[in-house]
Amino acid sequence: MSKVDNNPRSMAVTALTRVKNGAYSNLQLNQMIDDSNISQRDAGLMTTIVYGVIQHRMTIDYQLEPFIKNQKRVADWVMILLETAVYQMQYLERVPKRAIFDESIEIAKTRGHEGIRRFVTGVLHQMDRVGIKDPADIDDPIKRQSLVYSVPEWLINELTDQLGADKTTSILKSINHPANQSIRVATEQLSMADAKAALEEEGYKVADSQVAVQGFVLSGKPANQAKLFKSGQVTIQDESAMLPAESMQIQPNMMILDACSAPGGKTVQIAGQLSADQRGQVVALDIHEHKVHLVKQNARRMNVSDRVVTQAIDARKIQDVFKDQTFDEILVDAPCSGIGLVRRKPEIRYEKQLKDVTSLAKIQLDILNAVAQKVKINGIITYSTCTILNQENRDVVKAFLAEHPDFESQRVETARDLKADRTTDYLEIYPDDFDSDGFFIGQFKRVR
Structure with a gap:
């Protein structure tokens, strides 16, 4: 790699350009860090810039707009380079403005030509002279929130209608905070106490999850560097994502269907509670063959392959394949808009529409x-x-129960008794509740 290509700011521009062309931010970052020899500190700066620019893109572009006459004529990477500069100026207090300007101009010169260098220099210096607009000054309340928090207006309107203005504002404030780094301990292999001790010995700061009984929140360094991760005794999983399997009443000898299983985090969590000796098994389905492969990989890494059977089929066509077979329990972790994940995958907010x-x-x-x-x-x-949208949660539950009188709603119970005072059987976790992903869980018992 050339000097500039090993520069965290230049690498951030590369990553953001790839994300704009369809790559997933988290996967792209992991790949670039693994393929480079940058320091942990530089990897941290690159990660901060990439997530920060995506999280605040609408705000940043609003602030850039007066200084660029025709954005459509500006190459993607040049526009992204300017976005990274504005992000650093606005949100990274410890980075000196001069360093931001010098680095950005050097990247423009090295990656482009003299004309691009002059253009970037001109925009940055004009912004410095004139100052930038504050979206908090916008009169219209929805447009103001949209540009302050960098969230599309349609989503703010939906959340406000469903949850009220105060809860919506609380969620919007929370989703641009950094995501916690959480792991799940495979407690069938080692105890929580032993896992905590081993992680702390490696230099991690370890806090108990408020949300999931098998969860820890780690800080200090990436979780995938831990010895326990490499040995398959812990896995990286959001705290909220641990709850569906935790809430299931699994017995060691059960036959369980995971209808939409990829990439397999919940599959291996279920499998850990089963016993191959007692013929317990989880049948994991996904519509895509390459995603089924991920489930198999996950099961091997977490040492539960002997309890996992995979098949690439559309869960809507299950009757064609499993004509006579029934299951003790079924998990439908359904394909959804992913709006609860915007802290962890910030590009989702720009990709989805109400029609989706x-x-x-x-x-x-x-x-x-x-x-x-x-x-x-x-x-x-x-x-x-x-x-966290009713259309995919409460409304689906209501429609299913209306169509299936042979099922009754069942109260979702978690080990930490989350939201014990709620009046609903289903459990809703919002991003501002515990600083975890937004999640919804409902349960239906077949009574005849």
């Missing part, structure tokens, strides 16, 4: 309808999503 939410809700209900007769009488279907 509506079409996904239909798919979710179709999957539930398809698997309904595959659960045994007295068995339970657990339905979960990583979104």
